[in-house]
Amino acid sequence: MLQIFESYLLPNKIVKRKKESRLCLSEVATIVIYFHSSGYRNFKNYYLKHIIKHCQSEFPNLVSYNRFVELIPSALMPLIFYLNTRKGEVTGISFIDSTKLPICSNNRGTRNKVFEGLANWGKSSIGWFCGATPAIRNRLGNAHQDGFKLHLIINDKGELLSFQVTPGNVDDRVPVKDLVQELFGKLYGDKGYISSPLFQELFEKGIKFITPFKKKMRNRLLPMIDKIMLRKRSLIETVNDQLKNISQISHSRHRSVVNFMVNIIAGLIAYTHQEKKPSLNLFDDEYSLLPSTLIPAESFLF
Incomplete structure (x- = not known):
């Protein structure tokens, strides 16, 4: 199998000895x-x-x-x-979120060479996590979150639908267009995904992107089912917690970028x-409560 896989790789000018x-x-x-x-x-x-x-x-x-x-x-x-x-079934109910992936403890941040040029110091909502040089950290302040991020989309059954790893300073809204290529129905996210142009673009693709409101936003009318599903967004946070604490996708002992991936x-x-x-343990008859057609996009513009 390995020989078949390697036959499709681009040739490398540097010839390396391959030990069987x-x-x-x-x-x-x-x-x-x-x-x-x-x-x-x-x-x-x-x-x-x-x-x-x-x-x-x-x-x-x-x-x-x-x-x-x-x-x-x-x-x-x-x-x-x-x-x-191993991707799950697209049911029409999806949740999106991102989670930080620190690459070393903060005490070793200035000495870490494995991810040099790839990861930086940054600040999340719960504090600093490692990355790179203090100069970059001071320049970014609270505006960015560096290191790495794992962006996930799951369905209501907790199954993975799409994923992407990006540098930590990438805005959460940037990978959304790539992540939703195979989705339809409703997508629920947090306040970090609020964007009128993004909502309009996804709506034209048959996806209704629903997020909570900010205090200064113009109020919008949402069906009760959407308000309930927004409260169920903790489902994807539970998945992120299991990925970190059970599947151990995040730790601070990496010695290689490839092995990190x-x-x-x-x-x-x-x-x-x-x-x-x-x-969410929804039954088949509960899916019928979700509207089969989307509400006009103009009703949700900010």
């Missing part, structure tokens, strides 16, 4: 994914104390820990392809395999 591995690509991917549902908080302990000691029958050709770390980057693209096959993708895949996901 006893572990096949599917085994590497399986071990990486299983870590995120194993309960271990550290990948090295998981590999040495669990995989090597208790999984010899499942993986008879195990390699050393250092060699396995060298193999992890080869699983990135296959994992991305596999994650796209593998960690995120594998954590998302592990989440899709959870038997029980956060859900």
